[in-house]
Amino acid sequence: MPKVLVSDPIDQVGIDILSQVATVDVKTTLSPEELIQVLPEYDAIMIRSGTKLTKEAVEAGKNLKIIGRAGVGVDNVDVPTATRMGIVVVNSPEGNTIAAAEHTLAMMMSLSRFIPAANASLKGGKWDRKSFTGVEVYKKTLGILGLGKIGSHVATVAKSLGMRILAYDPFLTAERAEKLGVHLVELEILLREADYITLHLPKTKETAHLINADRIAIMKDGVRIINCARGGIIDEIAIAEAIKSGKIGGIALDVFENEPLEADSGLRELGANVILTPHLGASTEEAQTNVAVDVAEQIRDVLLGLPARSAVNIPGLRPDVWQKLKPYLQLAEMLGNLVGQLAGGRVDTLNVKLQGEIANSESQPIVVAALKGLLSPALRERVNFVNASIEAKERGIHVTETRDPSVEDYSGSIHLTAHGSQGQQEVTGALLGKSEIRITSINEFPINVAPTHYMLLTLHRDMPGIIGRIGSLLGNFNVNIASMQVGRRMVRGEAVMVLNIDDPLPSGLLDEIVHIQGVTDAFVVKL
Numbered sequence: 114m115p116k117v118l119v120s121d122p123i124d125q126v127g128i129d130i131l132s133q134v135a136t137v138d139v140k141t142t143l144s145p146e147e148l149i150q151v152l153p154e155y156d157a158i159m160i161r162s163g164t165k166l167t168k169e170a171v172e173a174g175k176n177l178k179i180i181g182r183a184g185v186g187v188d189n190v191d192v193p194t195a196t197r198m199g200i201v202v203v204n205s206p207e208g209n210t211i212a213a214a215e216h217t218l219a220m221m222m223s224l225s226r227f228i229p230a231a232n233a234s235l236k237g238g239k240w241d242r243k244s245f246t247g248v249e250v251y252k253k254t255l256g257i258l259g260l261g262k263i264g265s266h267v268a269t270v271a272k273s274l275g276m277r278i279l280a281y282d283p284f285l286t287a288e289r290a291e292k293l294g295v296h297l298v299e300l301e302i303l304l305r306e307a308d309y310i311t312l313h314l315p316k317t318k319e320t321a322h323l324i325n326a327d328r329i330a331i332m333k334d335g336v337r338i339i340n341c342a343r344g345g346i347i348d349e350i351a352i353a354e355a356i357k358s359g360k361i362g363g364i365a366l367d368v369f370e371n372e373p374l375e376a377d378s379g380l381r382e383l384g385a386n387v388i389l390t391p392h393l394g395a396s397t398e399e400a401q402t403n404v405a406v407d408v409a410e411q412i413r414d415v416l417l418g419l420p421a422r423s424a425v426n427i428p429g430l431r432p433d434v435w436q437k438l439k440p441y442l443q444l445a446e447m448l449g450n451l452v453g454q455l456a457g458g459r460v461d462t463l464n465v466k467l468q469g470e471i472a473n474s475e476s477q478p479i480v481v482a483a484l485k486g487l488l489s490p491a492l493r494e495r496v497n498f499v500n501a502s503i504e505a506k507e508r509g510i511h512v513t514e515t516r517d518p519s520v521e522d523y524s525g526s527i528h529l530t531a532h533g534s535q536g537q538q539e540v541t542g543a544l545l546g547k548s549e550i551r552i553t554s555i556n557e558f559p560i561n562v563a564p565t566h567y568m569l570l571t572l573h574r575d576m577p578g579i580i581g582r583i584g585s586l587l588g589n590f591n592v593n594i595a596s597m598q599v600g601r602r603m604v605r606g607e608a609v610m611v612l613n614i615d616d617p618l619p620s621g622l623l624d625e626i627v628h629i630q631g632v633t634d635a636f637v638v639k640l
């Protein structure tokens with residue numbers, strides 16, 4: 114049984130799903146050092162934002178196949194290191210959208226009406242009504258930074274509260290904004306005009322300290338700011354200063370540059386117009402069930418050899434698309450392996466041509482499969498669907514794609530051309546029926562070969578006696594021939610022969626085959 118480590122609190126429903134296929138250890142109090150120590154034992158890890166999977170931690174996970182983030186943000190995971198190591202990283206892109214949006218709206222209303230401070234005051238024995246006169250959100254302008262899933266839901270609800278909505282999101286189309294009834298504007302306009310500003314973007318190099326002293330300076334006096342996205346998008350020192358000076362009317366933070374927030378953080382000292390929650394945006398029963406199911410199912414599937422639907426470092430495929438592409442992925446991988454072995458030395462370029470019915474399919478997974486096959490003789494099990502593209506790039510392999518829907522020899526076929534230090538090799542393959550793989554041409558010689566584990570390929574003159582001589586040689590060395598195919602373009606011209614053999618070729622035999630008169634080249638292929 115594979116082993117899964119659950120290192121943050123996850124809903125039991127997720128543990129139950131994982132337990133169907135794995136031994137599950139729930140250890141939610143590991144120190145970073147303890148985590149690094151235990152990680153080599155595990156095939157998968159399931160986390161929330163609490164566990165930091167740094168470069169060192171990911172590298173310790175030598176047996177990890179998948180990292181499952183039960184939530185959206187994967188900024189606590191060193192994804193590039195995971196990718197290089199061939200570890201799939203998955204998340205739950207939508208499981209906690211509503212929870213985070215509702216927390217944001219609750220923060221906005223709490224800021225407007227001083228609910229946390231009024232509550233604390235009353236519970237402290239007072240009946241103070243004067244200190245907590247609030248403001249209405251009706252007819253106010255809400256500026257949303259990042260109009261993705263959470264930002265869009267916030268916009269929809271805020272509109273129904275009678276707010277005018279401005280949004281800044283350089284990656285969003287005007288059509289989408291229009292559909293949501295939102296005005297898409299430049300950042301500066303939003304900052305100048307908004308009464309409330311809420312953040313719903315990821316923390317990246319570009320968004321780090323997006324809200325800083327300079328940008329606060331151009332905001333309206335008394336603006337209220339909410340951050341339920343990620344700590345560090347706001348400069349906490351600048352915001353505290355602006356609260357103290359009265360420039361900012363209120364701030365509600367669910368996320369912090371350092372989590373847990375330091376016990377002596379200056380933010381804790383600020384007054385009634387500052388609301389802090391300990392990263393509770395996704396903490397609803399519903400969201401925790403959603404993300405636990407979503408991510409546990411993906412971990413289960415990957416451990417069973419199936420694809421993940423929400424991988425962040427590999428193209429995700431819908432199950433129906435994957436079912437259709439699966440035999441083509443196997444075909445592309447076999448062809449990549451074949452063309453790589455024929456090419457012998459270093460490959461500089463690989464062209465992947467999709468023909469017939471798959472010419473209009475999503476090409477990326479097929480290209481990745483071909484690269485995985487191409488690199489597998491060199492990298493063995495170190496290369497997989499996650500890291501094949503990176504490994505190819507690092508080896509300087511330039512990949513091109515072409516499509517030709519007009520090829521009708523088979524319903525769908527894949528043609529690979531590899532260019533390298535020893536010249537060019539071309540192979541084509543197709544499916545017979547729905548899933549039987551065939552090699553249908555080698556260097557433009559038409560053949561129809563079912564690939565097997567061991568194969569011997571020869572390029573030779575099409576003349577009497579050659580095939581017999583090769584057959585006798587193999588017989589002398591006790592190599593059993595399972596089947597044979599010859600492809601030629603013209604009688605007594607050049608020909609290619611593919612022998613499916615039951616045994617590996619003994620050393621020295623290939624040399625003898627190449628020396629037979631009329632044989633121009635010979636290759637042993639092991640798939």
Ligand SMILES: NC(=O)c1ccc[n+]([C@@H]2O[C@H](COP(=O)([O-])OP(=O)(O)OC[C@H]3O[C@@H](n4cnc5c(N)ncnc54)[C@H](O)[C@@H]3O)[C@@H](O)[C@H]2O)c1
Pocket residue numbers: 185186187206209210213258259260261262263264281282283284285313314315316319320341342343367368392393394395396
């Ligand atoms: N507090 C919580 O518990 C909690 C819960 C869920 C999500 N989150 C966080 O909320 C954020 C938003 O999540 P989501 O699910 O809506 O993500 P999303 O990917 O659906 O939306 C993010 C949006 O930000 C936009 N964006 C990216 N870079 C930008 C930039 N430089 N300027 C402006 N816009 C930019 C993108 O185009 C996208 O539309 C993420 O950071 C996520 O980690 C927090």
Ligand SMILES: O=C(O)[C@H](O)COP(=O)(O)O
Pocket residue numbers: 161162163183184185186187209392393394395396
């Ligand atoms: O990105 C997310 O999904 C949120 O920040 C939730 O984090 P959590 O799973 O630690 O609550």
